[in-house]
Every structure is written in C-alpha cells, then in structure tokens.
Amino acid sequence: MLEVSNLACSRGDHRLFSGLSFTLSPGQIMQVQGANGSGKTSLLRTLCGFLMPDEGDIAWRGENIRSLDEDYCAEMMYLGHLNAIKDELSAVENLRISAGLSGLDLSDREAIAALRRMGLKGKERLPTKVLSQGQRRRVALSRMLVNDAKLWILDEPLAALDVVAVALIQELIAEHLAQQGLVMFTTHQPLEVAGMDICNLTLS
Amino acid sequence: MKKSSMFDLLVLVVRRDLILAMRRRADVLTTLIFFVMVVSLFPLGVGPEMDMLRKMAPGVLWVAALLSSMLSLVRLFSADYIDGTLEQMMLSPQSLSMLVLGKMVAHWMVSGLPLVLVAPVLGLQFDMAVEALGVLIIGLLLGTPILSMVGAIGAALTLGLRGGGVLLSLLVLPLCIPVLIFGSGAVDAVTTGLAVSPHLSLLGALLVLALAFTPWVTAQALRISME
Amino acid sequence: MAINWFKYSAPTTFYGLAGKLIPYFAVSAVVLFVIGLYIGFFVAPTDYKQGEFYRIIFIHVAASILSMFLYLVMAGYAALGLIFNTRLSSMMATAIAPTGALFAVISLWTGALWGKPMWGAWWVWDARLTSELILLFLYLGFIALHASIDDPRRADRASALLAIVGSVNVPIIYFSVKWWNTLHQGSTIKLSGTSMHVAMQQAMFITLLACWLYAIAVVLARVRSIILERERHTTWINELPEVKQ
Amino acid sequence: MNALDIWMREYPITYVVLGSYAFAFIIFAIEIAMVRHKRKITLAQISMMREAEEVE
Numbered sequence: 031m032l033e034v035s036n037l038a039c040s041r042g043d044h045r046l047f048s049g050l051s052f053t054l055s056p057g058q059i060m061q062v063q064g065a066n067g068s069g070k071t072s073l074l075r076t077l078c079g080f081l082m083p084d085e086g087d088i089a090w091r092g093e094n095i096r097s098l099d100e101d102y103c104a105e106m107m108y109l110g111h112l113n114a115i116k117d118e119l120s121a122v123e124n125l126r127i128s129a130g131l132s133g134l135d136l137s138d139r140e141a142i143a144a145l146r147r148m149g150l151k152g153k154e155r156l157p158t159k160v161l162s163q164g165q166r167r168r169v170a171l172s173r174m175l176v177n178d179a180k181l182w183i184l185d186e187p188l189a190a191l192d193v194v195a196v197a198l199i200q201e202l203i204a205e206h207l208a209q210q211g212l213v214m215f216t217t218h219q220p221l222e223v224a225g226m227d228i229c230n231l232t233l234s
Numbered sequence: 235m236k237k238s239s240m241f242d243l244l245v246l247v248v249r250r251d252l253i254l255a256m257r258r259r260a261d262v263l264t265t266l267i268f269f270v271m272v273v274s275l276f277p278l279g280v281g282p283e284m285d286m287l288r289k290m291a292p293g294v295l296w297v298a299a300l301l302s303s304m305l306s307l308v309r310l311f312s313a314d315y316i317d318g319t320l321e322q323m324m325l326s327p328q329s330l331s332m333l334v335l336g337k338m339v340a341h342w343m344v345s346g347l348p349l350v351l352v353a354p355v356l357g358l359q360f361d362m363a364v365e366a367l368g369v370l371i372i373g374l375l376l377g378t379p380i381l382s383m384v385g386a387i388g389a390a391l392t393l394g395l396r397g398g399g400v401l402l403s404l405l406v407l408p409l410c411i412p413v414l415i416f417g418s419g420a421v422d423a424v425t426t427g428l429a430v431s432p433h434l435s436l437l438g439a440l441l442v443l444a445l446a447f448t449p450w451v452t453a454q455a456l457r458i459s460m461e
Numbered sequence: 462m463a464i465n466w467f468k469y470s471a472p473t474t475f476y477g478l479a480g481k482l483i484p485y486f487a488v489s490a491v492v493l494f495v496i497g498l499y500i501g502f503f504v505a506p507t508d509y510k511q512g513e514f515y516r517i518i519f520i521h522v523a524a525s526i527l528s529m530f531l532y533l534v535m536a537g538y539a540a541l542g543l544i545f546n547t548r549l550s551s552m553m554a555t556a557i558a559p560t561g562a563l564f565a566v567i568s569l570w571t572g573a574l575w576g577k578p579m580w581g582a583w584w585v586w587d588a589r590l591t592s593e594l595i596l597l598f599l600y601l602g603f604i605a606l607h608a609s610i611d612d613p614r615r616a617d618r619a620s621a622l623l624a625i626v627g628s629v630n631v632p633i634i635y636f637s638v639k640w641w642n643t644l645h646q647g648s649t650i651k652l653s654g655t656s657m658h659v660a661m662q663q664a665m666f667i668t669l670l671a672c673w674l675y676a677i678a679v680v681l682a683r684v685r686s687i688i689l690e691r692e693r694h695t696t697w698i699n700e701l702p703e704v705k706q
Numbered sequence: 707m708n709a710l711d712i713w714m715r716e717y718p719i720t721y722v723v724l725g726s727y728a729f730a731f732i733i734f735a736i737e738i739a740m741v742r743h744k745r746k747i748t749l750a751q752i753s754m755m756r757e758a759e760e761v762e
C-alpha cells in the first residue's frame with residue numbers, strides 16, 4: 031500500500047540516506063531505527079510530504095503522494111515531536127480543532143469520551159497550559175482515537191508518557207492494525223504490540 | 235463524526251484564531267495602542283497648525299495603519315509554526331489556500347478592523363471633515379484586508395528566520411505602496427472636491443486581485459518554509 | 462553515478478563557458494563605453510534648453526533601463542528555478558540581484574544630479590524616480606531574504622516566490638505612483654523636444670549596450686563563484702585547475 | 707543661489723563628469739572588486755575544505 035523506492039534525502043550538504051526502498055501493507059507496522067541525526071524524523075517528514083526527496087518515489091495505493099496530495103492527506107495521520115496544541119485552549123477545544131483540521135467534525139461528547147479514554151478525566155475543560163508535559167502529550171495523542179486515517183505516522187509517540195499511557199498506546203496501535211491499518215513509528219522506548227511482528231528499518 | 239466541507243474548515247480556522255486572540259487580548263491591544271500612539275506623535279513632531287495637520291491626516295493614518303499591521307503580521311504564522319499546528323494544517327485534506335484565507339480573515343478581524351474603528355476618532359484629532367472621515371473609513375475597510383493578505387505572503391516567507399520582523403517589513407512595505415496611495419488619495423480627493431470613486435474602485439480591484447491570488451501564493455510560501 | 466552526472470552537468474559546463482565568455486563581454490563593454498562617451502561628450506551638440514547637463518542622461522537612462530530589465534530577468538530565472546527545480550537558474554537569479562540593485566542606485570543618483578540644475582532640487586517626487594526607489598527596495602528585499610535563510614534550497618525558492626510577487630506588483634506600483642504623481646501635479650522628466658539629435662541617440666544606445674555587456678560580465682563572474690560555493694562537495698570542482706593548484 | 711549652484715553653472719561638464727560618470731564608474735569598480743573578492747574567498751574556502759579532508 032505504501033511503497034517507497036530508492037528514496038534519498040539530505041539536510042543541507044549532508045546526505046542522510048539514499049537508496050531506501052520498502053513496502054508497507056495493511057496490517058503491518060514498521061519501526062524506524064537509527065542513531066540521533068540518522069534521519070528518522072526526516073524520513074517520516076518526507077513520507078508526510080513536507081520534505082521533497084532528492085531522489086526516489088513514494089507511492090500510496092500505487093500513486094505518487096505528490097500527485098495525490100489532499101487525497102493522501104485524508105488517509106494519513108501524523109503525530110510529530112510537537113504536540114500541536116494551544117496553551118490557551120482547553121483539551122476539548124484542542125482536540126475538536128485538530129480533528130476539524132483533518133476534516134472531521136467532532137462533537138463535544140465524542141471529544142470528551144476520547145479524552146477520558148486517554149486518562150484525562152476531569153481535565154477536559156482545563157486550559158492545557160495547566161497540564162503537565164505528559165498530560166499534554168496525551169491530549170495530542172488522543173487524536174489517535176478520533177480519526178479514520180489508514181496510515182499512522184508517529185514520531186516518538188511514547189515520549190513523556192507513563193507506563194499506563196504506554197500500555198494504552200500499544201493497545202490502540204494493536205486495534206488499528208487489526209482493522210488493517212498501517213503504522214510507521216520511531217521510538218527510543220521499547221514498544222510491543224501483542225501478537226504482531228514489527229518490521230525494522232534501520233538508518234545508518 | 236462527520237466529514238466537514240471546505241467552508242466548515244474556513245469557519246473553524248477563523249473561529250479558532252478569534253478565540254485565541256480573545257484569550258491573548260494583550261497582543262491585540264498592543265497593536266491598537268501602537269497605532270494610536272504613532273498617529274498622536276505626528277502633531278508633536280510637526281507642530282499643531284491645524285491646516286497642515288488636516289492635510290497630513292490621511293497620509294499619517296494610513297502609514298500608521300501600515301506599520302501597525304506589520305507589527306501584528308509577525309505573529310500570523312509563527313505561533314502555529316512553533317507548536318506544530320502548522321504541520322497539521324498542511325496535512326489537512328482540504329486545500330491549504332482555504333486555511334490560509336481563514337487565517338488572513340481572522341488576522342484582519344483582529345488587527346485590521348480595530349484600526350478602522352479607531353481611525354475616525356483619531357481623525358478628529360486632526361480636525362478632519364465628516365465626509366473625509368467617511369471616505370477614510372471606507373478606504374481603510376477596503377485597504378486593510380489587502381495589507382493582511384499581502385503581509386501574509388511575507389509572514390510565510392520569513393517564517394522562523396532570525397530578524398523575521400524587520401525583514402518582513404522590508405519585504406512587504408514596498409508591495410503595500412499602491413494601497414497607501416489609493417487609500418490616502420481617496421481622502422485627499424474628497425477634501426479637494428474631486429471624485430472619490432476612482433480611488434475606491436481601484437482599491438476594490440486590488441482587494442479582489444489579492445483575494446484571488448494571495449491565499450495560494452501564501453500556501454506555496456508556507457510549503458517552501460516548512461521544508 | 463549516471464544520474465548524478467546528468468544533474469550536475471548544467472552548472473559544470475556553464476562554469477567553463479562563463480569563464481571563457483567573461484573577457485569578451487568585459488572588453489567589449491569597455492570599448493563601447495569609450496565610444497559611447499566619446500560620442501556623448503565630443504560629438505553630440507549642446508542641448509539648447511538644458512545646456513551641458515543633459516549629458517547625464519546617457520548613463521541615467523541606461524542605468525534605469527537596466528535596473529528594470531534586470532529585475533524582470535531575475536524574476537524570470539527565479540521562476541524557472543522554482544518551477545523546474547533547475548539549480549543554475551536560481552543561482553543566476555541570486556547573481557543578478559546585486560547588479561540590478563547597484564544600477565538602481567546609479568539611476569537614482571544620476572537622476573538626482575540631473576534634477577538639481579533642472580528643477581533646483583536634488584530630489585523631486587517624480588513618478589519615475591519614485592518607482593525606481595521602490596524598485597531598489599524590492600531588490601534589497603530579495604537580497605535580504607536570500608541572505609537570511611541558511612538552507613540554500615529554501616533561500617532560492619523563497620526569494621524566487623518573492624521576486625515573482627514583486628514583478629507582478631511592479632506594474633501596479635508604477636501605475637499607482639504615476640496616478641499619485643499626476644494628482645499632485647508633479648513634474649516629470651522629459652527630454653527637450655521629441656527630436657533628439659542623432660549623435661545623442663547613438664551615444665545613448667551605445668552606452669546602454671555597454672552597460673548590458675558590463676552587467677552580463679559581472680553577473681557571469683558572480684555566478685561562477687556561486688557555483689563553486691554550492692557545488693564544493695562534488696568531484697568536478699576538485700578537478701578544476703584553480704582549485705587543484 | 708548658493709556656491710554649489712554657481713559652480714555647477716560655471717562648469718557644467720565637470721559637474722556632469724564628476725557627479726554622474728565618475729560616480730557610476732566608482733560603483734562599477736566597487737562591484738568588480740566585490741566579485742573578485744568573493745571568488746578569492748570561495749576558492750580559499752574550498753582549498754581549506756580539501757586540506758581538512760586530506761588530514762582525515
């Protein structure tokens with residue numbers, strides 16, 4: 031479904047990787063590994079279409095993502111290092127807006143339900159600036175509950191999360207895979223999905 | 235959950251930016267205070283002769299509006315850029331131009347519209363005639379959205395650069411000169427008894443042009459800056 | 462490495478070609494300047510209205526025309542670079558900008574010097590002078606934007622977009638300034654009468670040509686440095702005689 | 707009429723040549739010097755880089 035062939039990327043003068051090819055099919059999960067500065071985030075950002083690859087081709091359902099553009103965006107969810115939440119807004123408002131940006135009209139009730147499942151019960155209406163780092167990350171990650179994207183691209187989803195939240199994220203990823211979803215992620219913490227083999231892609 | 239249309243998205247972005255502006259009222263007020271202050275400084279600089287002030291008023295008000303809108307433009311995309319919201323906006327399945335248009339509209343409502351509302355009061359400081367004030371308001375209503383839209387291109391191009399604010403003004407101010415000329419020209423015309431409509435219709439034409447092209451150009455600029 | 466070679470071939474060949482062409486352009490620019498100024502100062506007669514002062518126009522008109530054309534050429538190259546992702550065009554756009562800005566400066570300075578004896582003021586808010594000033598601002602904006610972005614690719618693309626927006630705006634600005642000018646009954650620089658002496662026309666044309674050749678020579682020399690800078694990691698640079706020594 | 711005006715009208719050719727043409731050619735000279743300097747710096751940088759690579 032997601033086919034990457036002969037991909038090469040560079041940052042300034044520095045070539046991060048070249049000749050990278052892989053395929054990801056429905057129900058598969060892939061972890062991108064590599065040392066700091068090996069281009070993990072750049073690879074994920076290239077897959078999102080932010081960065082233009084120097085060479086190579088990224089195809090989704092057999093078509094280049096550049097030509098698909100908005101159709102590809104509709105089927106993809108990206109969670110980056112940055113939480114993309116506003117300090118001044120409450121958790122509910124943040125979630126409803128980010129769902130709105132990805133083209134979904136979310137009701138208050140649905141948003142609250144998602145936030146409760148993420149363990150933010152009682153904090154739904156607080157401005158996010160009073161929440162802790164881990165709680166904000168949970169607000170950002172609750173987007174995983176309220177989207178219908180096929181491909182999830184997760185950059186360090188487990189950063190700043192406690193054990194309970196990590197278990198929940200693993201559960202969510204397993205659910206997504208069971209529904210024939212695709213996941214690409216990077217992590218520095220161990221992430222296990224019950225009953226699934228994780229493909230590894232190592233950048234050097 | 236239901237799918238939302240392009241127009242819903244526009245409304246969403248405008249509403250979001252307005253809510254954010256309401257919760258950060260200080261930012262909005264500083265721009266407005268800057269505008270009032272710059273305008274009030276001119277009589278102190280050139281002397282209190284009413285004849286001269288009346289003649290200068292449209293130009294002073296327009297230049298001050300130009301400068302204060304530059305001031306607020308720096309923040310147009312930078313907050314969203316820093317916290318990652320801009321990334322999510324670019325991944326929106328709707329067209330980025332529409333989102334950008336939403337941000338432009340919100341920016342105008344937050345920083346352009348207050349200027350338009352305060353301008354007549356400041357005009358009184360300069361002893362402007364009533365009909366001149368009317369034309370000034372219409373001109374500002376037509377012109378300040380253009381400033382927001384053209385400025386957005388500059389804001390997108392200078393995203394995340396050091397010295398972004400000064401650079402932004404350097405890029406955008408020359409492009410805004412026609413707006414300044416037609417806007418203050420309209421007020422001059424009414425005070426000297428000439429026809430106002432050519433100035434205003436030219437401003438309107440510029441507004442239509444800006445509406446048609448700047449959202450798309452700004453979207454391209456954002457794509458370039460996000461790489 | 463076949464693909465790489467193809468990709469780098471344009472700057473490679475261009476680098477050598479430019480190096481060969483520069484002396485020709487430079488020498489012919491000098492020769493034409495000498496001829497043009499000789500005709501301008503010794504053959505062309507004194508103007509009956511403006512006296513000797515009109516002789517400023519030979520350089521003034523040439524500099525004004527060049528500053529405007531160079532902006533268009535720069536925007537054109539920038540657009541090519543943006544649309545087709547050709548690196549050489551972006552480099553050309555970057556190389557043209559300083560030359561264009563300097564011609565705008567010359568045009569403004571000589572315009573002021575002409576204005577003083579004609580109107581008794583160094584600066585008149587004449588439509589053309591004002592537009593020239595704004596054009597200088599546009600050049601400075603382009604240069605400043607390019608200089609403040611570290612990543613060369615983003616710098617090229619961002620300043621290209623700015624140049625295109627600027628070139629769309631130039632006619633609007635020119636029209637609005639002209640409109641503003643006629644409204645305020647300003648004075649406009651005009652040559653005395655429509656019938657310029659043949660020698661004057663010749664002098665003007667030859668200096669214009671000389672300025673063009675000078676501009677091409679300088680831009681080519683600058684683009685060579687830019688190519689060296691940008692391609693310093695490639696192998697062909699390391700094989701150049703000036704690098705090897 | 708100040709001194710400059712009087713001088714200007716007395717020696718118009720000098721005014722034209724010194725004021726415009728000398729200025730223009732000085733600008734040209736500065737630009738040529740800038741371009742040459744840039745080339746020198748660029749070549750120096752490249753040779754520095756080569757040396758650094760050779761040391762490695």
